[in-house]
Amino acid sequence: MSQSISDQLLRPVRDVGIVGYGAYVPRYRLPATEVARVWTEGTGALPIKEKAVPGLDEDVATMSIEAARNALSRAGIAPNDIRAVWVGSESHPYAVKPTSTIVAEAIGAVPNTQAADWQFACKAGTEALQAAIGFIGSGMARYALSIGMDTAQGRPGDALEYTAGAGGAAYLVGAAEEALAIFEGSYSFVTDTPDFWRRQHEVYPEHGQRFTGEPAYFKHITSAAENFMTQSGTTPKDYRYAVFHQPNVKFPQRAAKQLGFTDEQIKTGLIVGVIGNTYAGSAMIGLTAVLDEAQPGDRILMVSFGSGAGSDAFGLRVTDQITARQKRAPRTKDYIARRTQIDYAAYTRLRGKLVMG
Amino acid sequence: MRDIYINGLGTLPVGEHWETSLRELAVQAIQAALKDAPGLKPEALFVGNMLAGQLSHQEHLGALIADFAGMRGIEAVTVEAAGAAGGAAVRQAVLAVASGWVETALVVGVEKMTDKVGAGTTAATASAGDSEWESVQGVTPTALAALMMRRYMHDYQVALKDFAGFSVNAHANAKTNPKAMFHNTLTADSFVKAGMVAEPVNMFDTAPEADGAAALLISAQPAAVRVAASAMATDTLAVHDRPDLLNLRAAHLATHKAYQQAGVGAEQMNVFELHDGFTVFAALSLEAAGFAERGAGWKLAQGAIGLSGQIPVSTFGGLKARGNPGGATGVYQIAEVALQLRGEGGANQVMGAQWGMAQCLGGAGATAVTHILSKN
Numbered sequence: 001m002s003q004s005i006s007d008q009l010l011r012p013v014r015d016v017g018i019v020g021y022g023a024y025v026p027r028y029r030l031p032a033t034e035v036a037r038v039w040t041e042g043t044g045a046l047p048i049k050e051k052a053v054p055g056l057d058e059d060v061a062t063m064s065i066e067a068a069r070n071a072l073s074r075a076g077i078a079p080n081d082i083r084a085v086w087v088g089s090e091s092h093p094y095a096v097k098p099t100s101t102i103v104a105e106a107i108g109a110v111p112n113t114q115a116a117d118w119q120f121a122c123k124a125g126t127e128a129l130q131a132a133i134g135f136i137g138s139g140m141a142r143y144a145l146s147i148g149m150d151t152a153q154g155r156p157g158d159a160l161e162y163t164a165g166a167g168g169a170a171y172l173v174g175a176a177e178e179a180l181a182i183f184e185g186s187y188s189f190v191t192d193t194p195d196f197w198r199r200q201h202e203v204y205p206e207h208g209q210r211f212t213g214e215p216a217y218f219k220h221i222t223s224a225a226e227n228f229m230t231q232s233g234t235t236p237k238d239y240r241y242a243v244f245h246q247p248n249v250k251f252p253q254r255a256a257k258q259l260g261f262t263d264e265q266i267k268t269g270l271i272v273g274v275i276g277n278t279y280a281g282s283a284m285i286g287l288t289a290v291l292d293e294a295q296p297g298d299r300i301l302m303v304s305f306g307s308g309a310g311s312d313a314f315g316l317r318v319t320d321q322i323t324a325r326q327k328r329a330p331r332t333k334d335y336i337a338r339r340t341q342i343d344y345a346a347y348t349r350l351r352g353k354l355v356m357g
Numbered sequence: 358m359r360d361i362y363i364n365g366l367g368t369l370p371v372g373e374h375w376e377t378s379l380r381e382l383a384v385q386a387i388q389a390a391l392k393d394a395p396g397l398k399p400e401a402l403f404v405g406n407m408l409a410g411q412l413s414h415q416e417h418l419g420a421l422i423a424d425f426a427g428m429r430g431i432e433a434v435t436v437e438a439a440g441a442a443g444g445a446a447v448r449q450a451v452l453a454v455a456s457g458w459v460e461t462a463l464v465v466g467v468e469k470m471t472d473k474v475g476a477g478t479t480a481a482t483a484s485a486g487d488s489e490w491e492s493v494q495g496v497t498p499t500a501l502a503a504l505m506m507r508r509y510m511h512d513y514q515v516a517l518k519d520f521a522g523f524s525v526n527a528h529a530n531a532k533t534n535p536k537a538m539f540h541n542t543l544t545a546d547s548f549v550k551a552g553m554v555a556e557p558v559n560m561f562d563t564a565p566e567a568d569g570a571a572a573l574l575i576s577a578q579p580a581a582v583r584v585a586a587s588a589m590a591t592d593t594l595a596v597h598d599r600p601d602l603l604n605l606r607a608a609h610l611a612t613h614k615a616y617q618q619a620g621v622g623a624e625q626m627n628v629f630e631l632h633d634g635f636t637v638f639a640a641l642s643l644e645a646a647g648f649a650e651r652g653a654g655w656k657l658a659q660g661a662i663g664l665s666g667q668i669p670v671s672t673f674g675g676l677k678a679r680g681n682p683g684g685a686t687g688v689y690q691i692a693e694v695a696l697q698l699r700g701e702g703g704a705n706q707v708m709g710a711q712w713g714m715a716q717c718l719g720g721a722g723a724t725a726v727t728h729i730l731s732k733n
Contacts, residue, residue, distance in 0.1 A: 044552025044560070209474040215375045 009231040010130065010186045012137015017179020018171050018316070019077065019143065020325065022070020023288040024063045025167035025275050025335035028053040032162045034344045039157045047248035051165035051276025053342060053350055054151045058166075059093045061102040064149045067170035068107050070329035071145065074180070075172045079108035082172070083141030084132060085115045088124025088280045089168075090198070090205075091151045092117055103147065121196060122245055123306025124148060124280040125168065130186050130312055132173040143174045148304075150279035155204035156353060163248055165276020167335075169284040180322040181291065181300070183314060185232050189224040190310030197308065207307075213251070216309050221245065221255045224311035225303045232315055236260040239315075240298040243269035243286035245305035247277045268293050269302075274336050280306075287316075289332040294318045358455050361584040362733065365394025365574035366692040370536045371680030373471045374568040379413050383422045383467040386570035390463070394574045399463035401453055402426075402433035405446030406466070407684035409435075411481040412473050422465060432459075439485035440634065441719030442466065443571070443687025444589070444726030450575045451587040451728075460576060466688030467570040478566060482683075485720040487595035499563060499635070501596050501721040503555035506637035508602045510557065513652040517557050520636035521545035522658025523670075524561050524677050527633060530664065531674025533704035538567050538680030564634045564675075569682030571689045579733060582695045585712075586618035586729035594723045603652075605638075607725035608645035608716060615727040616647075621712060623647040626729075628697045628713035629668055630690035633675040642716060643668070646727075669707045672697060687717035691728055698732040 030053050032046040054063065064087050072079060085104035092099045100115035118124040118131075125148015132144035149168030154161035176182045195216035198205035208216075221244055229235060236242070242261045244252040249272055256266045269286035272278075278285055283304040290300055300316040348354050367389025374382060383404070391397070404418045415421070419433030436446040443466035450462035470478060483492040486501060509515060524543055531537035543561060551559040575584070590610035593599050599606070616622050623646055631646075633639040640654035648668050649657055661667040673679050673693045676686060694713035696702050702710075716727045 040552055043550075207474075210373060211375065211471070211474070214373070 008187060008227065010188065012133055014137055014139060015176035015182055016133050016136045016173055017176045017182035017319070019174035019178045019180065020071040020075025020172035021288050021291055022067040022074060022170045022329055023285050023332040023335055024067035024070065025052045026054040026058050026063065027338050027340050028055060028342050028350060029339050030342055030344070030347045034347070035162045038344045047162050047250070048273045048276060050274060051163060052167050053347055054166040056350055060087065060089045060091050060149045060151055061093055061099045063166070063168060064099065064103045064147045064170065065106045067147060067149065067168060068103055068145060071170040071172045072107060073329040074325040077143060077172065080112065082109040082143045082145050083113055084135055084144035085109050085113055086118055086128035086131065086145065087147045087149065088118035088120070088128045089150050090119065090121055090124065090279055091153065109145070120310065121306035121308050122279045122282055123304040123310060123312055125284045126304035126312040126314070129171055129173070130188065133183055133186060136173050136175065143172055146171050146173060148280040148284040150281050152277060152279045153204050160207065163272070163277040165278050167275050167278040167285055168281020169288045171284070179319055180325050181316045181318045184317055186312060186314045187224060187228040187231065188310060188312050189220055189227060193309035195307045195309055212307070216307060217247065217251055217305055218255060218258070220309050220311040221303050221305050222258055224313040225259050225301065228313035228315065234315065236265070238299055239265060239301045241268055241290045241294065241300045242266050243283055243290055243300065243302040245283045245303065246270060246272035246286060247282070249273045271332065271336065285332060291322065292326055292331040292333065294322055296320045296322060359577045361451050361454050361575060361577060362580040363573055363582040363584060363695045363730065364397055364576050364578060364580045365390045366572065366695055367393055368536055368571040368689055368692050369569055371538045371567045371569040371682055375471065379409055379415060379467060379469040380421055380425045382469065382568060382570040383465045384426050386467065386572040387426045387463065387465050390572035390574050397461050397574050397576060399428065399461050399574065400431055401459045402428065402431055402463045402465065403446040403449045404433065404435045404465055404467065405443035405684045405688055406435055407437060407439055407442045407468060408481050409469065411484065412478065413469055437684070438724045439719030440632065440683060441687055441717045441724040441726045442684030443689070444691070444715065444717040444728065445687070445724070447573060447688060447691055447728060448587045448589050448726055451584055454575055454577055462575045463572065464575065464688060465570060465572040466685030468683035468685045469568050470566040470683060471568050490595045490597070498721065499555045499558055502635035502637055503558045504596065505602055505721065506557050506635065509637050509640065512603060515655050518545060518549050519655050520562060520640070520658065521548040522662065523633055523636040523639045524548055526658065526662050527671040527675040527677035530672055530705055531678030534673040534679060537674040537678055538565055539674070539678045558635055562636050564677045564681035567680035567682045569680060569685045569689065571685050571692050573688060573692060581733055582698045583731050583733045584728060585731040586615035586727070588614035588618060589724070589726045590614065592723050594720060596721050603641060605641045605645040605722040605725065607722055608642055608718060611725040611727040612646040612716065615714070615729050619729040619731070621729070625712045626668060626714050627710040628672055628694055628707050629670050630672065630675070630694050630715040631670050632716060632718040633671055633677050634681055638718060638722070639670065646714070646716065664705065664707055672702065672705050672707060687715070687726060690715035690717055691730070694730050698730055
């Protein structure tokens with residue numbers, strides 16, 4: 001017997017929400033015009049204005065710690081009450097050795113915690129978020145920390161070099177009573193779609209060019225969003241804000257239009273134009289930008305996309321507790337404003353791209 | 358020689374058929390053509406294809422497609438002549454029927470370009486050039502077109518913007534062709550500002566690699582469209598062996614042989630489906646076929662090539678905007694001219710079309726196949 005469609009919605013046995021959130025974006029910015037200057041003599045359309053580039057001493061571990069500390073500040077909880085530290089990324093510093101233990105140690109969550117690294121291209125972070133909903137929603141633990149963070153790799157001269165950025169966000173998940181936003185359910189949609197990948201020992205990912213669009217990004221984002229809304233009995237009008245995975249500016253705009261969302265609904269969370277595609281952090285940092293501005297009662301739809309491929313959709317309702325907590329840590333826009341422009345030469349140094357074969 | 362007719366045609370939308378295999382594309386086009394000519398039973402199948410061996414690891418398409426099309430047992434063979442494969446396959450069908458050995462011939466042009474991307478596809482298309490002298494040095498079809506376009510611009514004092522009309526016209530016509538890959542309007546302004554591929558060939562100058570299939574049924578049974586001429590010619594494969602870079606010699610030879618066969622000239626043509634894989638090829642084709650003096654082909658793009666112009670070209674979008682499915686392209690061109698002569702062009706109809714010509718090129722013009730069709 002097949003499941004009825006409403007059974008596909010993922011809901012915990014007790015309501016859970018976000019008790020704290022935090023963004024992090026490194027300070028360096030590489031304008032897309034710099035990539036165009038070096039590789040195309042300045043011709044061709046630019047997918048974004050500029051992207052964030054990590055400093056020499058920054059990686060997914062350090063950046064996750066920054067975002068986690070911001071989430072802790074907003075939550076105002078004791079770190080040793082955290083029972084899971086999960087980091088989703090496609091740029092974990094080590095192939096073998098967890099990022100999550102470094103983060104857990106740094107924020108004081110060890111040793112009584114579960115820790116793991118997640119991998120599912122750009123939706124590794126929302127996978128960790130969905131798992132945290134289950135972890136808390138089942139009553140197994142009081143708090144879980146889910147992080148989506150990346151220092152994305154773009155092959156020099158490739159279309160992705162314009163956008164492959166750095167940044168992400170951390171979410172502390174806890175009981176609904178303590179939450180600044182409550183999860184109203186989630187939904188996952190996955191298929192075996194090889195649109196983008198990086199094999200072991202390869203430095204840069206490969207992609208199927210235009211195959212990354214229609215059969216990958218758009219199919220999964222719109223299917224996840226539509227199925228989630230159908231099953232949760234909502235329509236685009238019910239949401240004040242919507243956030244979609246943002247590999248560039250055009251894709252989320254087009255997905256939003258296909259689904260019936262307005263520019264007004266997506267503009268607050270659409271920040272790829274000024275920080276780049278932060279991969280596993282992309283939809284999650286779009287959501288921090290929205291939570292920075294949200295008012296009690298606002299409903300938010302967030303849909304991630306990870307190549308390979310799949311999308312996770314989440315519905316959120318903002319509570320009264322948001323207002324006091326928004327101010328307790330730097331806002332996403334503060335990080336966006338903290339900006340040091342670099343040229344392509346400095347970028348090659350910061351990203352270790354000067355390699356003599 | 359007996360008269361030859363196009364009894365049926367079928368074309369698939371050109372585009373990115375991610376979920377349809379090479380053989381399925383071919384079979385779908387064949388089924389559409391058979392439906393268009395009920396009662397005809399093909400005895401021979403000619404498959405026009407350029408890259409299946411390299412991009413799909415599949416050769417021997419004749420037997421494969423005959424089998425999957427439900428025609429197990431019939432004579433079948435692949436015809437390859439790079440981008441001119443489709444036209445060359447049609448010519449083989451025409452020869453077969455004209456000879457009397459075959460009563461009804463089926464042609465299918467099929468290409469699956471999008472299963473590979475980037476350098477893999479470029480390396481495959483580069484095999485249309487001279488492997489030892491061109492491709493091995495990294496010269497791609499786009500690079501060859503760029504060399505020819507630069508020479509054209511230099512010799513005739515023409516600017517990039519002067520080629521815009523070809524691509525703008527192609528997009529305008531594709532807009533009302535539901536089977537075209539692109540339905541967006543292209544302006545001369547965005548043409549000039551497009552990103553470079555191989556200077557001076559830019560993104561809006563070159564045709565998109567695409568998947569597609571088109572089929573034709575050809576026999577001696579009278580139908581609405583008659584094949585008035587079928588001609589083919591060659592030039593040096595390596596572009597550097599040509600004494601004159603701006604003379605598409607194969608196109609000139611094939612067109613003039615075709616004019617002779619049909620007993621007409623450029624002035625009778627109401628439609629010309631030419632090979633606009635790059636705008637410079639469109640300009641050079643118009644010159645080779647006698648629609649313009651040498652060095653003046655580009656001038657026709659300034660208003661003479663529209664559906665009601667002096668010589669309508671790319672009437673369903675051409676390679677540029679209908680899309681360029683390699684070895685299928687030549688069959689699409691002939692099917693499109695046939696639609697014009699049948700008066701089934703819809704919004705793309707060239708009024709009162711009596712004569713039409715289709716010409717595809719292989720490589721940088723090393724092969725040219727020209728067909729002239731007339732309204733019966």
